[in-house]
Every structure is written in C-alpha cells, then in structure tokens.
Amino acid sequence: MEIIIQFNKEDMDVVVQPSIGWQDLNEQLAKMGSGLFFPVDPGPSAKIGGMIGTNCSGTNAVKYGTMKDWVINLTVVLADGTVIKTRRRPRKSSAGYNLNGLFVGSEGTLGLVTEATLKLTVVPEDFSVAVVTFPSIRDAASAAAEVMQTGIPVAAMEIMDEVQMKVVNLGGATAPRVWKEVPTLFFKFSGTRAGVKENISLVQKIARIHKGSNFEFAKDAREQKLLWSARKESLWSMLALRKDGEEVWSTDVAVPFSRLADIIEVSKKEMDDLGLFASILGHIGDGNFHESIIYNPKEERDKVETCVKNMVKRALEMEGTCTGEHSIGWGKKESLLWEVGPDTLGVMKAIKSALDPYWIMNPGKIFDRQG
C-alpha cells in the first residue's frame, strides 16, 4: 500500500496509496525529473494516510497550507464495507458536500482511506534559509507577526526558545557549531532568485526593528542545510536528553497571532515554576506551537498533565484551539469538548453515527459514543 498508482504530470497531480511517506513520494518525483513536489512536510516518518487522518501540516504550512488543501479525492472504505470515491480529479469543485474536507482530519473514525489523489506544486527556482536571534520570545513573536502582517511570502517561519536552542547544543548533532541559547527565528524562503533576495532583505529589516541580531542567511545549499540543522534536529535532540525512565511529552496548541507571545510566556513560566524541563518550538506564522516536556512518568505525570491542560485552557481563552496539527486522538477528547462545546460536539457525533452507526472505525478517538 505504498506505491504511486498514477502520475499526471500535466495536471500536476498524483494518485497514491496511503502508506507512502511524503518524503518517499518527493524522492520519487525528483528522480523522475518532474519538477514537482508535494509540499506538506510533517515529521519525516509521516505517511500520506496518517497525514490525511490528522489534517497535518509542518513547517511549510505558512506558505502552502495544510493537508486538506492538497487532497483532490479520496477512496474510502466505509464502516459497512461500501467503497466510495469522494470526487473525480478536478482541482476545483463545488459539486455537493465537500467530503474531502470532512474525511481529512477525521482520524480514521469515518472510514479507511485506501487511495488518494494529491495536488502537486512546482519546485521553486531558488531557496534560502535565514536565522536570527532575539532578546526575548516577545520580540521574536512581534517580528514574526510583522512579517505576516506585511505579507512577505516566507516559505517557513519557525521559533525555538532558549531552552530548545540549549537542547540542540547539548545533543551535539549540529557540532561543531554552537548556537546562541536565546529565542531564535528560523526562516525558509523560496521563489525566483530575485524574489528570494528581496524577501530576505525585507525580513532582515523587520528583524532589526524588533531587536533581532546575528542575522545569518545561507549563501548556498550547504549553508542552508547547516542553518536549518538546529530546527531539524530539535526533536531528536530532545529525545536524546532523556535519562533512564524518562519520557518526552509533546503537545501543540494554536492561537490568533496577537496572543502568541502571551501564551508562550505564561506557559513557560508555569513549567519553570513547577520545575519541569520544557522547550518551545513553533510554526509561528500559523500561531501554532509545540511544547516538549521531559518528565518521569512515575513521579511527574500529574504535574505534566496539569500543565498541558492549563495550556489548552489558556489557548481556548485566547480564542485558539487545543491542537493546531496533532489532532485529538485519545489525549485531547476532553479538550475538544471544552473547545467547541456540547452542541458542536453533538453535530460531529451525529455525523459519526450517520456514517458509522456501530462506532467501529478507530474507536475511542476524537470522542466517545457516551459522554
């Protein structure tokens, strides 16, 4: 279930089986010399089927959107064994209900996806990467907000806090480079040569206004890789720091841009006050960030749970969401109820019951039949 079934170069789309990884798909497209790629870029091990299930995103979302924006049609096995295709192969349609939009992000609770047609896009002519440091999270967040509000088409804009930068240094995966252990923004740029150059210069100006310093941008592909390496190694570096018996709790929320600095500051303080080792890393252009906490499940589980719940509640008070890209799964069922309330949850459950009357598809995820 991991092959490309059909590649329609002229139409810029591809029909795939759900177990193909997005990286594998892109490697195959590159090998064919297609000049096209699939832009949704979550964790490297993610497969198309799972990405459909969670409506995933990744660093490219600020430019290219999320999974739901890239699905042309799905073949789905329903609870009663019926096989349906959501639509044919037009890139745009307003024919009937948008079943793509419904199945994407439904975490397998409405049906089992066996085939997907995905839009592809053109590999940009040029790329670059830039890194800039800030005295505080608030300065970094203000700079990021201004980049968005100015409409500079960055290809990615990621934040890492001082703890996360320290974690990368400790992990040693990017040695011999030693990073400044301060809040840092990572930018990707893509487009034409002239466009990339122009955007770098605009971002540099904005960074300066918000006390950004140590602005570096990559002059070639090797330097790009080097500069992006801290972002790329962040999760592995965190995992590598675990001592025996420790685990990493990774969670995400999203809020409107204007509240991002607030929520990060308060959430960091709470973790510090409780003596938890936690880092912040985020897709700041989407108002979406992750908190990774190293903890000992035997001794600190309750403390971590409380912290995560508090962060979710804070995000909801700021009109945000309990998850920007990780989905509900088992862990955030209660949060979903807080977020949308019983009536909206009731609509979701009514749809679930209509398509899966015995609740047999991926049971226990998103919500429970009772309660």
Add this chain to the structure above:
Amino acid sequence: MEIIIQFNKEDMDVVVQPSIGWQDLNEQLAKMGSGLFFPVDPGPSAKIGGMIGTNCSGTNAVKYGTMKDWVINLTVVLADGTVIKTRRRPRKSSAGYNLNGLFVGSEGTLGLVTEATLKLTVVPEDFSVAVVTFPSIRDAASAAAEVMQTGIPVAAMEIMDEVQMKVVNLGGATAPRVWKEVPTLFFKFSGTRAGVKENISLVQKIARIHKGSNFEFAKDAREQKLLWSARKESLWSMLALRKDGEEVWSTDVAVPFSRLADIIEVSKKEMDDLGLFASILGHIGDGNFHESIIYNPKEERDKVETCVKNMVKRALEMEGTCTGEHSIGWGKKESLLWEVGPDTLGVMKAIKSALDPYWIMNPGKIFDRQG
C-alpha cells in the same frame, strides 16, 4: 445582517454578518486604511452568506483559493434551532471534524449561517494586468497550462473565446477600444514591484512560444482598468445582447488542466452545429470555465439543456466535475449523481439526514430525499 461585527487587525481576520457583500467588505477595509483585503472575488453582487453556501471562487482563485480556504469559523442555526459555532478563532486547527469545510458549499441545506469569521490577507504592493491574443483556444490553453506548470504566481488567468470578445465589442461598454475577436488570455499580477515585473516577463515569453501576439501590459492603474474592462464587462455585454424573450443560460464545469482545450473545442463545436449563440469564458488556471448561451426559452430550451448535459458528461468523462464554482442548486442534481455515483451521494444524504432529519433546510437543493 450586513455589518462587520469585529475587525482584528493584528490577527488579520474579520467577523461579519452573512449579508455583507464582498465588495462592500473590501471597501470598508480600505477606508479603515487596514492594508488588508478579502481576496475571494465572484460576481460583484455576491454576499458572504451566498459565497459560503456555494464555496464560490472567482478570478483570484488561482492565487488565493476558494471560499473554504478563507473561513475561520461559522455560527450556524441548525434545523432544530440549535445555534452552534464551528470553532474558535485560530487560523489553523486539527481539533475534531472540519465543520467549516462541510458547511461551506452545502448550499444552506445543513443550516443557516448567521455569522462568519474570515481570514484576510495583505494588499500587495503592486498590481498589473496583461492581455494577449492567440490564433486558437488550444494555443491559449497550452500557454495557460505552461504558466501553471512553470509555477508563475499569477493573481488571475482568464480565457475568453472569439465569440465572447465579439460580444464585448458589440456591447460597446469598453468603447472606443475595439478588441481583436480571437481567443484572448487576461492576466492579473500582484506582489512586490520587482516580482510583478519578473512575472510579466516570464508570461510574455511563454505566450510567445504558444503563438501569442499583441501582448499588452498596463503601465498604470488607468491602463489596468482599461485592459481588464473586457473581462469585467463580459457578462453584462452578453446580457445586453438578448433580444425580447431571450434569456442567457450560464453554466460551468471544471476538468484537469490537460483536458481543457479538448472540452472547450468539442463543446463549442456542438453549440455551433446546433446554431446556438454561445461564448466561452474561464478561470483557466483552475481548469474551470463558463459557457453562456443566448436562447429563446420557448423554442430552444431542449436544445440548450441537451448541450449543457453533454458538456457535463464530457467533463465527467475527462475526470472533471459538473460544477467548479456555481454549485448544484436545482439544475444539476442529476449531474451530481452521474459525477459521484449513488454510494457517495448516499454518504452526502446520510449527513443531510443526520443534521436535518425532516429535510427542512433549503429543500430541493443538491439532492432530493427520495431518488
């Protein structure tokens, strides 16, 4: 029901009532000096509520996507009177089922939208418009396909056939300018000054390769208006040509890029063979086009209906859709069944019955309870 309830400048979103027109919304945003706009641009009279109902698009869709891409949340009155809000105000979320994606495009059959929060985007620094003529629809379509396949970020790319250009001349709304009555592509460009200039030059090169000639681009805002006027006046010019008792039938389909020239050619020939006066106009970058037919309902209705049904069948054979942006309404219920088949239609109906058990919301649209 036509006011802006809340404008969140920093978050780049706006909360509106459904009867506000998209043009009115943009005028108000401009008056505030917000630097932001709402980019979905269907017919000038369209209102946000209707645009949500049909998942509408317009000329900007090739750059900015369709209505579903711009909705952050909806307040909806359900069939039983319950009022729900689909989600809070994050620009990105993967919390529970994507009810925005379901209600957008459901043509009012699942609930009545009373409030919507919409994303806004930054008004680009610079704009331009270009027009280029081609010896045939096929040449114009090939040029358009290459523009898409090269990834040039045009802000709009529209096709008008020789009949439609003649209609504009006959209508006289753009006089004293007389347009060449040949297939013509209309481009909008937007971005930074350097970016717009670069894109015009790239498009000009591609047009030349595909036998494009008379390439004109606007040097200032006045010329932009002038060049875009033929596109803007196309529908009114057609309506103005009706004689007493005649009507205009306007319909749309969408197909994968590679089939666009094929379907336009065959559909035009059929209209000609039947002696119908029909023009073609399309959002060619989305594979979506419109056919407008002037006809006498008493004498020619059957002939027109057959033509439209044949065009839909052709679009479906080419893996397209019976409607790219007009939706199903009353007119295309049979086409929807042909397009998705009874099982997929059954899923849509199951959702309808789950949320509106007595089928009281906008009855008769999209599908019927029986059949």
